[in-house]
Amino acid sequence: xxxxxxxxxxxxxxxxxxxxxxxxxxxxxxxxxxxxxxxxxxxxxxxxxxxxxxxxxxxxxxxxxxxxxxxxxxxxxxxxxxxxxxxxxxxxxxxxxxxxxxxxxxxxxxxxxxxxxxxxxxxxxxxxxxxx
Amino acid sequence: xxxxxxxxxxxxxxxxxxxxxxxxxxxxxxxxxxxxxxxxxxxxxxxxxxxxxxxxxxxxxxxxxxxxxxxxxxxxxxxxxxxxxxxxxxxxxxxxxxxxxxxxxxxxxxxxxxxxxxxxxxxxxxxxxxxxxxxxxxxxxxxxxxxxxxxxxxxxxxxxxxxxxxxxxxxxxxxxxxxxxxxxxxxxxxxxxxxxxxxxxxxxxxxxxxxxxxxxxxxxxxxxxxxxxxxxxxxxxxxxxxxxxxxxxxxxxxxxxxxxxxxxxxxxxxxxxxxxxxxxxxxxxxxxxxxxxxxxxxxxxxxxxxxxxxxxxxxxxxxxxxxxxxxxxxxxxxxxxxxxxxxxxxxxxxxxxxxxxxxxxxxxxxxxxxxxxxxxxxxxxxxxxxxxxxxxxxxxxxxxxxxxxxxxxxxxxxxxxxxxxxxxxxxxxxxxxxxxxxxxxxxxxxxxxxxxxxxxxxxxxxxxxxxxxxxxxxxxxxxxxxxxxxxxxxxxxxxxxxxxxxxxxxxxxxxxxxxxxxxxxxxxxxxxxxxxxxxxxxxxxxxxxxxxxxxxxxxxxxxxxxxxxxxxxxxxxxxxxxxxxxxxxxxxxxxxxxxxx
Numbered sequence: 001x002x003x004x005x006x007x008x009x010x011x012x013x014x015x016x017x018x019x020x021x022x023x024x025x026x027x028x029x030x031x032x033x034x035x036x037x038x039x040x041x042x043x044x045x046x047x048x049x050x051x052x053x054x055x056x057x058x059x060x061x062x063x064x065x066x067x068x069x070x071x072x073x074x075x076x077x078x079x080x081x082x083x084x085x086x087x088x089x090x091x092x093x094x095x096x097x098x099x100x101x102x103x104x105x106x107x108x109x110x111x112x113x114x115x116x117x118x119x120x121x122x123x124x125x126x127x128x129x130x131x132x
Numbered sequence: 133x134x135x136x137x138x139x140x141x142x143x144x145x146x147x148x149x150x151x152x153x154x155x156x157x158x159x160x161x162x163x164x165x166x167x168x169x170x171x172x173x174x175x176x177x178x179x180x181x182x183x184x185x186x187x188x189x190x191x192x193x194x195x196x197x198x199x200x201x202x203x204x205x206x207x208x209x210x211x212x213x214x215x216x217x218x219x220x221x222x223x224x225x226x227x228x229x230x231x232x233x234x235x236x237x238x239x240x241x242x243x244x245x246x247x248x249x250x251x252x253x254x255x256x257x258x259x260x261x262x263x264x265x266x267x268x269x270x271x272x273x274x275x276x277x278x279x280x281x282x283x284x285x286x287x288x289x290x291x292x293x294x295x296x297x298x299x300x301x302x303x304x305x306x307x308x309x310x311x312x313x314x315x316x317x318x319x320x321x322x323x324x325x326x327x328x329x330x331x332x333x334x335x336x337x338x339x340x341x342x343x344x345x346x347x348x349x350x351x352x353x354x355x356x357x358x359x360x361x362x363x364x365x366x367x368x369x370x371x372x373x374x375x376x377x378x379x380x381x382x383x384x385x386x387x388x389x390x391x392x393x394x395x396x397x398x399x400x401x402x403x404x405x406x407x408x409x410x411x412x413x414x415x416x417x418x419x420x421x422x423x424x425x426x427x428x429x430x431x432x433x434x435x436x437x438x439x440x441x442x443x444x445x446x447x448x449x450x451x452x453x454x455x456x457x458x459x460x461x462x463x464x465x466x467x468x469x470x471x472x473x474x475x476x477x478x479x480x481x482x483x484x485x486x487x488x489x490x491x492x493x494x495x496x497x498x499x500x501x502x503x504x505x506x507x508x509x510x511x512x513x514x515x516x517x518x519x520x521x522x523x524x525x526x527x528x529x530x531x532x533x534x535x536x537x538x539x540x541x542x543x544x545x546x547x548x549x550x551x552x553x554x555x556x557x558x559x560x561x562x563x564x565x566x567x568x569x570x571x572x573x574x575x576x577x578x579x580x581x582x583x584x585x586x587x588x589x590x591x592x593x594x595x596x597x598x599x600x601x602x603x604x605x606x607x608x609x610x611x612x613x614x615x616x617x618x619x620x621x622x623x624x625x626x627x628x629x630x631x632x633x634x635x636x637x638x639x640x641x642x643x644x645x646x647x648x649x650x651x652x653x654x655x656x657x658x659x660x661x662x663x664x665x666x667x668x669x670x671x672x673x674x675x676x677x678x679x680x681x682x683x684x685x686x687x688x689x690x691x692x693x694x695x696x697x698x699x700x701x702x703x704x705x706x707x708x709x710x711x712x713x714x715x716x717x718x719x720x721x722x723x724x725x726x727x728x729x
Contacts, residue, residue: 005397
């Protein structure tokens with residue numbers, strides 16, 4: 001990895017990275033790519049987020065669903081760990097709470113395959129700095 | 133196979149459930165079936181929307197329509213109009229009270245939300261182990277702008293203008309601290325990040341380090357640039373292994389990208405960060421004790437002045453800030469001091485992260501603008517008290533804070549108002565207590581923590597807290613006198629005035645504030661030997677109600693001390709002199725015959 005040499009460098013890198021995310025969302029794979037983010041702070045992991053994370057990776061592959069599964073930090077919903085955010089192409093992200101492997105299976109079968117929601121949705125209840 | 137084109141989301145949070153959201157869900161499901169829409173419309177119950185005062189809430193997707201105050205009889209109209217004909221039902225839409233406009237689309241309703249995430253902006257959003265995701269979210273741009281477009285004085289000015297106050301507890305203005313440290317001349321200065329989060333129930337710093345470690349690295353480098361330091365140290369407790377691992381990964385990545393190390397971003401500025409591990413002592417959150425611990429000495433505080441800004445780590449000028457304080461810095465540089473000041477209150481600008489815990493429905497991490505009331509936090513964001521019980525108190529500020537009562541529910545949360553109410557902001561633990569919690573025992577619990585954690589250097593803290601703890605124990609056992617209550621008040625005041633460091637000076641707070649706010653409960657313990665919450669074991673007595681007792685002997689067999697006697701098929705009795713109040717008999721009794729008084 002070449003070092004970042006200047007502010008201009010950094011900005012270019014940011015734009016490239018954002019474009020990549022953009023491409024990921026709107027590009028060739030538009031129809032097929034699903035994004036799954038698993039909240040893996042200490043609270044999440046203590047409630048089984050690692051099993052959930054591995055389950056998504058293994059099962060999505062087994063069931064031939066093209067998806068990007070990543071880890072992220074604590075989403076703040078300690079009362080509903082493990083928490084998982086699923087973004088279907090062209091749709092708003094949805095956060096599900098209490099996602100053990102059984103629930104993860106339901107999410108794959110119902111929501112990811114058919115767009116059918118499953119219980120345990122946690123509505124986004126905060127505002128972000130992008131709007132302020 | 134059903135392919136749903138529309139979803140009806142009904143809020144299933146506690147608040148909305150209390151106002152019949154279950155009946156709404158039921159009606160929707162029934163009417164959807166009646167209209168033969170089962171294959172295209174799906175009804176689903178969700179978690180809390182955090183907008184309980186307008187509940188029950190119904191959201192229609194994909195158009196994001198947001199209906200408020202929905203009643204079970206409204207479902208027919210929503211289905212007939214919105215679902216079938218595609219026409220929204222105006223009378224159920226939310227009207228923005230300030231502009232008198234109807235808001236249709238929940239995407240434009242950010243302002244209704246009680247929470248605003250600044251310090252937690254990337255937490256739960258990016259992959260913390262991937263620097264690219266941070267850069268993609270404008271990460272390190274603030275550092276780059278500081279290094280290339282601003283002088284160190286400019287940076288300090290922005291932080292001063294923002295009015296940011298230290299999020300570790302005491303609320304000292306961060307910009308001023310930076311300015312002090314910048315003024316001392318030395319061959320080496322240090323930036324220290326205090327990640328020794330020690331309040332029981334607080335985990336905001338851990339979550340930030342685990343979820344967004346690069347924001348701390350960037351902020352520390354910005355601080356280093358502004359005060360003239362080239363070395364950063366993060367003092368983190370060894371009990372946070374995941375945070376440590378993610379910090380190590382983040383530091384390595386930042387070095388690889390040239391964002392730490394020599395000549396950062398092609399400028400003359402060098403900065404690098406090292407981790408220092410603590411063994412997890414509460415007193416090491418105090419900055420002088422923290423510095424001694426980092427130097428390899430005992431974690432004991434020393435008298436200030438000299439402040440660390442003058443003589444800190446290895447005797448060099450040192451700036452110590454808390455994790456959450458640092459997490460705010462890159463955004464302040466990016467958006468400006470005036471922007472930050474526009475959020476929160478005049479004296480406490482910005483937001484604060486709280487760890488909600490205790491007898492509350494939505495336990496978790498929240499970030500709210502300063503000035504929000506405890507009522508909003510507990511009832512709207514927190515979803516109210518568990519199991520419909522009655523609110524009693526909220527403990528803020530951990531062992532240094534105090535217990536606020538019902539009368540404080542409408543107090544705005546900011547540094548100074550909390551102190552005026554007898555508590556403090558602390559690092560942001562917020563433990564909610566209900567009617568089953570005994571205030572004397574709670575005060576005793578916190579004091580026990582301080583007694584354990586006291587470093588023992590000064591007598592007021594070492595001896596005074598121990599004596600206060602004993603006195604509270606005496607009251608809990610039913611041997612307290614009114615003189616004891618007076619003694620607690622006097623001793624508490626003396627410890628506050630004479631202890632050496634922040635730990636000792638604040639340790640009597642839980643006792644003093646609960647004496648202030650729950651005086652009656654203390655008096656009951658003393659005069660009536662009664663604990664209304666039923667938690668002081670030695671003030672309770674177990675009885676068997678002869679009307680319910682069938683004489684099954686189950687309790688007598690389980691009693692470990694043989695305190696229960698009686699003939700088979702005859703009501704039993706408990707000998708109070710033998711009973712150790714372990715509760716085993718209550719668990720065993722199938723007839724609800726045993727009660728406590």
